[in-house]
Amino acid sequence: MDAVITSFAKRSEENKRRDLERPTQEEAEAAVRTLLLWAGDDPDREGLLETPARVAKAYQEMFAGYGMDPDEVLGRTFEEVAGYDDIVLVKDIAFHSHCEHHMVPIIGKAHVAYLPDGRVLGLSKIARVVDIYAQRLQTQEAMTAQIAGAIDDALQPRGVAVMIEAEHMCMAMRGIRKQGSTTLTTTFTGAFLDDVQEQGRFMSMLRGSGAA
Ligand SMILES: Nc1nc2c(ncn2[C@@H]2O[C@H](COP(=O)(O)OP(=O)(O)OP(=O)(O)O)[C@@H](O)[C@H]2O)c(=O)[nH]1
Ligand SMILES: [Zn+2]
Known part of the structure; x- marks a missing residue:
């Protein structure tokens, strides 16, 4: 039981640290924009304008765990x-x-x-x-x-x-x-x-x- 409590406490500490270090939504969207440019596309064309925001939202859902x-x-x-x-x-x-x-x-x-x-x-x-x-x-x-x-x-x-x-x-x-x-x-x-x-x-x- 003690081990469970210790490991839970450690995990919450780790989660807190990760939350503090977590990039902002804007930073995540900028990273997607960089990948789009790096892949060879134009992030300013109409079809891609909202893509960084959509990808960030999709990541939130797919990595909700x-x-x-x-x-x-x-x-x-x-x-x-x-x-x-x-x-x-x-x-x-x-x-x-x-x-x-x-x-x-x-x-x-x-x-x-x-x-x-x-x-x-x-x-x-x-x-x-x-x-x-x-x-x-x-x-x-x-x-x-x-x-x-x-x-x-x-x-x-x-x-x-x-x-x-x-x-x-x-x-x-x-x-x-x-x-x-x-x-x-x-x-x-x-x-x-x-x-x-x-x-x-x-x-x-x-x-x-x-x-x-
Ligand atoms: N054991 C295991 N291997 C995985 C899993 N998912 C992906 N891999 C493998 O992780 C390995 C990563 O190998 P690396 O040589 O570092 O990467 P890579 O050059 O992209 O490898 P290739 O896929 O062979 O081109 C690959 O053999 C993948 O097939 C998984 O769930 N378990
Ligand atoms: Zn893989």
């Missing part, structure tokens, strides 16, 4: 589920993120499961946590581990399983230019990590058969 705290979203749990203690799986949670190397989209789906230990989460909160981490600059590996870690910390269930399948536009639109490849990543904790049968049940539920 920096201003959100997964612990807060996952803070409300409940236990009145008639003793249900088996796997809860929310699959096919569509998300858009951006890769931290090239700042271009990662488009995919997250599948998130946990084994309750008395308490359960509101189902929408799982999708909200996926979005909070997706709306930051990411690697797929980090995002997978962060979602599992946040649910583990908040709910302390018997286990968490997260699988993400995604296409990285930095591999499709540029560089190696391979369209349609999918990257799969998984993080397992608790019983999903220790018990291959639980892991197998998660995998078969994902395939849709529902049984191991």
